[in-house]
Amino acid sequence: MxxxxxxxxxxxxxxxxxxxxxxxxxxxxxxxxxxxFAHGEFLLLGAYTVYLTHSHGYPVWAGMVAAPFAVxxxxxxxxxxxxxxxxxEPVVAMxxxxxxxxxxxxxxxxxxxxxxxxxxxxxxxxxxxGSVQLxxxxxxxxxxxxxxxxxxxxxxTRTGLGLTIRAALENPALARASGISTNRVYALxxxxxxxxxxxxxxxxxxxxxMFADLGVRFLIQGFLAVLLGGIGxxxxxxxxxxxxxxxxAGLPWVLSPVLADVLVFVIAIVIVKFxxxxxxxxxxx
Amino acid sequence: MHxxxxxxxxxxxxxxxxxxxxxxxxxxxxxxxxxxxxxPPAWGQSNPIKVGIATDLTGPIGFAGKANANVAxxxxxxxxxxxxxxxxxxxxxxxxTASNESVAVNNVRKLIxxxxxxxxxxxxxxxxxxxxxxVIVTRGRTLYIYPQLYEGQECTPYIFCTGPxxxxxxxxxxxxxxxxxxxxxxxxxxxxxxxxxxxxxxxKVIQANGGEVVFEEYYPLDQVEYSATVNKIMTNNVNVVFxxxxxxGVGPFIKQLYEAGFTKRGGRLSCVYYDENxxxxxxAHEFEGLASCLDYFRTINDPFSAKLQADYDKLYPGTxxxxxxxxxxxxxxxxxxxxxxVNRAKKVDRxxxxxxxxxxxxxxxxxxxxxxxxxxxxxxxNMYIAVAKNGNYEVVTxxxxxxxxxxx
Numbered sequence: 186m187x188x189x190x191x192x193x194x195x196x197x198x199x200x201x202x203x204x205x206x207x208x209x210x211x212x213x214x215x216x217x218x219x220x221x222f223a224h225g226e227f228l229l230l231g232a233y234t235v236y237l238t239h240s241h242g243y244p245v246w247a248g249m250v251a252a253p254f255a256v257x258x259x260x261x262x263x264x265x266x267x268x269x270x271x272x273x274e275p276v277v278a279m280x281x282x283x284x285x286x287x288x289x290x291x292x293x294x295x296x297x298x299x300x301x302x303x304x305x306x307x308x309x310x311x312x313x314x315g316s317v318q319l320x321x322x323x324x325x326x327x328x329x330x331x332x333x334x335x336x337x338x339x340x341x342t343r344t345g346l347g348l349t350i351r352a353a354l355e356n357p358a359l360a361r362a363s364g365i366s367t368n369r370v371y372a373l374x375x376x377x378x379x380x381x382x383x384x385x386x387x388x389x390x391x392x393x394x395m396f397a398d399l400g401v402r403f404l405i406q407g408f409l410a411v412l413l414g415g416i417g418x419x420x421x422x423x424x425x426x427x428x429x430x431x432x433x434a435g436l437p438w439v440l441s442p443v444l445a446d447v448l449v450f451v452i453a454i455v456i457v458k459f460x461x462x463x464x465x466x467x468x469x470x
Numbered sequence: 471m472h473x474x475x476x477x478x479x480x481x482x483x484x485x486x487x488x489x490x491x492x493x494x495x496x497x498x499x500x501x502x503x504x505x506x507x508x509x510p511p512a513w514g515q516s517n518p519i520k521v522g523i524a525t526d527l528t529g530p531i532g533f534a535g536k537a538n539a540n541v542a543x544x545x546x547x548x549x550x551x552x553x554x555x556x557x558x559x560x561x562x563x564x565x566x567t568a569s570n571e572s573v574a575v576n577n578v579r580k581l582i583x584x585x586x587x588x589x590x591x592x593x594x595x596x597x598x599x600x601x602x603x604x605v606i607v608t609r610g611r612t613l614y615i616y617p618q619l620y621e622g623q624e625c626t627p628y629i630f631c632t633g634p635x636x637x638x639x640x641x642x643x644x645x646x647x648x649x650x651x652x653x654x655x656x657x658x659x660x661x662x663x664x665x666x667x668x669x670x671x672x673x674k675v676i677q678a679n680g681g682e683v684v685f686e687e688y689y690p691l692d693q694v695e696y697s698a699t700v701n702k703i704m705t706n707n708v709n710v711v712f713x714x715x716x717x718x719g720v721g722p723f724i725k726q727l728y729e730a731g732f733t734k735r736g737g738r739l740s741c742v743y744y745d746e747n748x749x750x751x752x753x754a755h756e757f758e759g760l761a762s763c764l765d766y767f768r769t770i771n772d773p774f775s776a777k778l779q780a781d782y783d784k785l786y787p788g789t790x791x792x793x794x795x796x797x798x799x800x801x802x803x804x805x806x807x808x809x810x811x812v813n814r815a816k817k818v819d820r821x822x823x824x825x826x827x828x829x830x831x832x833x834x835x836x837x838x839x840x841x842x843x844x845x846x847x848x849x850x851x852n853m854y855i856a857v858a859k860n861g862n863y864e865v866v867t868x869x870x871x872x873x874x875x876x877x878x
């Protein structure tokens with residue numbers, strides 16, 4: 186029983202991190218048809234914002250509040266300055282985002298001296314449930330992920346802005362004809378996606394510590410999650426992220442970890458083979 | 471000796487070919503400068519001894535490579551200020567191995583073929599050593615000195631190792647861990663050659679001292695989630711975690727271990743590559759009590775080491791630290807041992823220097839004296855056990871005399 190609680194908690198907390206990371210990636214991929222290879226570095230920038238506020242003596246939570254806005258601004262600037270010129274050529278756009286990511290990563294590496302730096306949790310310690318220790322900060326991350334999911338889902342399905350965004354996504358030409366500025370919607374979407382990555386990075390830096398390659402591993406697993414969940418919806422990638430999170434944190438409990446790492450990808454590819462349009466495809470079509 | 475390009479023929483008029491050759495030479499000389507293959511670096515200097523450094527100045531382990539380059543610069547400047555070696559000055563050629571083996575092989579080839587260095591120091595990871603050693607030793611016929619702590623078993627002729635081996639890091643450390651932790655060991659490890667061979671040796675020492683290995687497990691190098699491992703450690707009543715998980719995984723691993731209450735219940739965490747560079751990966755309370763065993767710590771009590779550390783910090787203030795885990799101490803030791811060997815051999819050719827280096831000894835270095843074990847091409851040195859306390863290391867024991875590397 187205790188074991189089940191602790192396994193369940195660990196799976197939930199890692200999945201929550203994956204969901205936060207992938208939501209932004211999925212939003213951008215779904216809305217704009219561009220796979221953002223700089224997404225891992227947006228995550229890194231969120232983490233760096235928190236690290237920077239902390240090293241200047243401000244409280245860590247202040248950095249976490251600032252991170253999504255700071256990264257959203259960077260995202261907005263990049264979308265306006267670079268990415269919007271490439272919507273017609275998705276492959277070029279992807280290479281462009283890859284280059285942007287590389288520049289960000291290597292700049293951060295220079296700024297932090299290529300070293301690892303710890304950033305303290307705003308909430309230190311753990312709850313004791315029975316004889317199981319549950320990290321307080323991981324509990325917060327699970328809660329935040331839930332709030333973000335519910336918040337965005339309501340925004341997209343229950344508000345006028347959500348309707349505009351979905352219209353610009355499904356039929357850009359008609360949306361423009363109806364007086365919706367798709368340019369503005371795209372810029373907004375990209376900024377929001379970047380902001381979500383910033384939030385995820387800010388929240389997870391106390392767990393994984395600050396280092397330049399923080400985003401790389403999450404980016405690859407994030408792509409897998411988006412493929413698994415399917416492009417074109419908000420809930421698809423989130424579900425895909427949860428699946429990838431559970432698989433990659435759960436398989437090492439029963440298998441050799443090196444094998445588990447490979448198996449996550451194998452399982453995901455098999456699922457994609459049988460459901461090429463994503464896990465939720467039948468509901469939506 | 472500046473040679474004029476052959477532009478002014480005596481009898482025949484200027485041909486197009488000679489003009490083009492000359493112009494190409496001049497352009498090359500201007501573009502590449504001294505030290506390139508166009509203009510030999512020796513011009514303008516009286517035949518210096520050429521010392522090649524191949525280290526990871528950039529990429530993920532750039533922090534360590536920069537420290538190695540700093541130490542090499544500091545030591546050669548010092549030697550040159552005191553008159554050089556055999557009356558000749560040392561000239562440094564530093565090439566970036568960029569934490570990338572394929573880039574490295576090309577750059578090291580430049581050291582060998584273009585600069586024709588007399589000796590190469592460098593390489594930090596074992597994969598890097600394996601990638602460049604053939605270029606240096608076999609095809610390059612040059613002496614190679616490898617400075618990093620490593621898994622042992624590098625017995626290629628003309629490669630000398632000046633960092634600690636598994637025997638040096640385990641023989642005294644593991645009995646200490648059993649005494650100050652317990653008998654049940656877990657060996658969580660990153661999946662590559664260093665942890666595998668180190669664990670092989672550590673397992674023997676653990677069993678010889680009456681301990682047991684509860685589990686030995688390997689993880690992908692970039693794994694950052696360790697809940698399954700931590701759970702295994704907690705439920706199997708492990709006393710000592712002998713960790714060879716490397717960054718980026720090591721930070722989250724130690725944190726999860728702390729949050730699960732491993733140290734609170736008396737568990738002992740240990741990690742033999744932990745030095746001053748890794749102190750910032752976790753918050754101080756998370757790795758309180760972590761034990762490490764290296765050839766040097768900043769807090770050891772040795773006047774020469776303290777002076778060396780102070781000199782380094784004065785020359786290179788900032789984040790690139792002089793530490794044992796980043797091969798900086800091995801680099802110092804290697805350079806000084808080589809200097810002694812060249813002085814004794816009175817020549818710089820590979821054969822004579824290797825023969826002299828085989829028995830070289832230095833009286834002073836980081837952590838104390840060091841000497842080569844004849845015929846083994848590995849180095850005896852002092853070893854220290856240190857325990858993390860409030861985010862710093864407290865040295866708890868020093869080896870009695872120089873520890874044998876037990877290699878080759």
